[in-house]
Amino acid sequence: MYFLSTRGNNEKITASQAIIKGLSSDRGLFVPSEFKNLKSELKNLVNLDYKELAYVILKEFLTDYSEKELKYCINSAYDENFDTEKIAPISKVGDDYVLELYHGPTCAFKDMALTIMPYLLKTAIEKNNLKEEVVILTATSGDTGKAALEGFKDVDKIKIVVFFPENGVSNIQKLQMKTTGGDNTCVVGIKGNFDDAQTGVKNIFADNNFNKDLKEKGYILSSANSINIGRLTPQVVYYFYSYLQLVKQNEIALGDEINFVVPTGNFGNILAGYYAKQMGLPVNKFICASNDNNVLYDFFETGIYNKNRELKLTTSPSMDILISSNLERLLFEISNRDSKKVNSLLNDLNEKGVYEIDYDMRKNLSSFYAGYSKEDVVSKTIKEVFDKFGYLLDTHTAVAYSCYEKYVEDTKDDTKTVIVSTASPYKFSKDVINSIQSIDCNLDDFEIINKLSDLSKTKIPGPIEKLKELEIRHNITCEKDELKSEILKFLGK
Numbered sequence: 194m195y196f197l198s199t200r201g202n203n204e205k206i207t208a209s210q211a212i213i214k215g216l217s218s219d220r221g222l223f224v225p226s227e228f229k230n231l232k233s234e235l236k237n238l239v240n241l242d243y244k245e246l247a248y249v250i251l252k253e254f255l256t257d258y259s260e261k262e263l264k265y266c267i268n269s270a271y272d273e274n275f276d277t278e279k280i281a282p283i284s285k286v287g288d289d290y291v292l293e294l295y296h297g298p299t300c301a302f303k304d305m306a307l308t309i310m311p312y313l314l315k316t317a318i319e320k321n322n323l324k325e326e327v328v329i330l331t332a333t334s335g336d337t338g339k340a341a342l343e344g345f346k347d348v349d350k351i352k353i354v355v356f357f358p359e360n361g362v363s364n365i366q367k368l369q370m371k372t373t374g375g376d377n378t379c380v381v382g383i384k385g386n387f388d389d390a391q392t393g394v395k396n397i398f399a400d401n402n403f404n405k406d407l408k409e410k411g412y413i414l415s416s417a418n419s420i421n422i423g424r425l426t427p428q429v430v431y432y433f434y435s436y437l438q439l440v441k442q443n444e445i446a447l448g449d450e451i452n453f454v455v456p457t458g459n460f461g462n463i464l465a466g467y468y469a470k471q472m473g474l475p476v477n478k479f480i481c482a483s484n485d486n487n488v489l490y491d492f493f494e495t496g497i498y499n500k501n502r503e504l505k506l507t508t509s510p511s512m513d514i515l516i517s518s519n520l521e522r523l524l525f526e527i528s529n530r531d532s533k534k535v536n537s538l539l540n541d542l543n544e545k546g547v548y549e550i551d552y553d554m555r556k557n558l559s560s561f562y563a564g565y566s567k568e569d570v571v572s573k574t575i576k577e578v579f580d581k582f583g584y585l586l587d588t589h590t591a592v593a594y595s596c597y598e599k600y601v602e603d604t605k606d607d608t609k610t611v612i613v614s615t616a617s618p619y620k621f622s623k624d625v626i627n628s629i630q631s632i633d634c635n636l637d638d639f640e641i642i643n644k645l646s647d648l649s650k651t652k653i654p655g656p657i658e659k660l661k662e663l664e665i666r667h668n669i670t671c672e673k674d675e676l677k678s679e680i681l682k683f684l685g686k
């Protein structure tokens with residue numbers, strides 16, 4: 194077992210090296226050389242808790258980590274950081290199941306991987322005798338930044354710098370980032386939009402002189418974004434976990450196929466589900482749910498990926514994305530691992546902003562169904578589900594829920610279905626409450642949060658409740674061409 198690039202440069206590296214590198218030197222993504230099939234072992238896994246199961250799954254990917262190392266990483270991540278021992282609990286809502294991936298320290302699904310990735314990286318640094326300190330650079334539109342900051346704060350030999358668009362994230366998201374503790378963290382608001390932040394960071398990664406200069410000063414740059422296998426592989430775990438929980442609770446029989454509905458942006462979450470299926474998890478369909486930015490919907494419908502369109506800002510900002518990076522890994526699998534094809538498609542994307550897959554590749558997409566939800570439907574869905582079941586969906590999960598309703602209408606499929614929930618409704622309180630009732634527009638964020646709690650009779654998550662009392666520790670802003678100097682300032686160089 195080793196990792197190779199989707200673009201076929203014959204690089205073969207270990208998991209720990211892939212976690213340090215992030216991206217292959219040919220700009221491709223690292224993929225596992227094979228998938229271990231666990232189908233015949235599923236019956237032995239039903240009674241495992243989240244951590245035990247995480248070990249069983251992760252050891253098939255991260256094969257150069259020792260049992261001790263891997264268990265150390267798992268145990269350090271999935272502990273009291275989460276507000277439930279189940280880590281990823283399931284709620285029954287009507288006849289369906291909602292897999293809640295928002296019980297971690299920042300109340301969004303990014304925590305499922307970003308709580309463990311820092312430990313995986315730290316272990317990788319030690320294993321590979323890296324002399325330099327690692328500086329994690331992250332551009333964020335909100336959720337990733339805070340989850341990465343929480344995960345990496347106070348981790349030895351690692352520093353983290355997060356750039357966010359000063360006027361492009363929610364107040365709660367901004368407050369979450371600016372109040373982060375730890376001596377190794379740096380948070381910078383950029384006078385620009387998310388694209389400016391993202392492009393700025395990408396340019397820094399590609400800037401050989403800057404990287405050389407940093408290396409001489411004892412630092413190497415790395416990234417915590419969702420193309421790193423240190424983020425992808427931990428996400429495979431909860432697909433198995435939710436399936437096995439349903440078996441344990443006698444909701445399904447071992448071997449039954451189920452559906453997963455996934456609110457999708459960068460295609461990392463749903464791809465981890467697809468990897469779980471490659472490993473023998475019985476899945477009927479993956480329903481890929483998009484918001485108004487329906488690039489993926491068009492792709493699954495027509496075989497054409499076309500990013501030449503305007504990015505729309507929606508109430509589900511973590512899915513406002515036009516280039517779903519992890520789709521490259523799916524292209525690799527559906528072309529039967531033909532890196533020539535992948536290269537040619539990604540070149541088209543680069544040069545023309547569009548590519549089209551061939552008939553053979555399309556045939557291999559049969560386990561996917563795609564949908565998208567417009568803003569009024571998202572809002573209506575939040576209200577309907579709350580009125581009917583007393584269950585609060587956040588805006589991203591509501592996108593998934595309404596796509597699933599349309600799927601059932603279209604196909605009459607009555608397979609048991611898990612809707613993957615990616616954020617606490619409290620993270621998007623204003624849009625959630627506005628969907629249910631009209632409120633006084635003068636209320637501040639914390640008044641809205643209290644109101645949401647009264648209305649839904651649910652508890653405000655600890656990390657959000659606490660925000661009010663935390664002091665602002667980061668107040669740096671910079672122009673969009675000043676990222677490098679901010680990094681150097683932070684490193685004291």
Ligand SMILES: *Cc1c(COP(=O)(O)O)cnc(C)c1O
Binds near residue numbers: 337456462
């Ligand atoms: C990141 C995120 C998504 C999208 O996940 P991908 O892995 O990028 O497809 C969906 N919902 C929320 C709340 C997120 O933070």
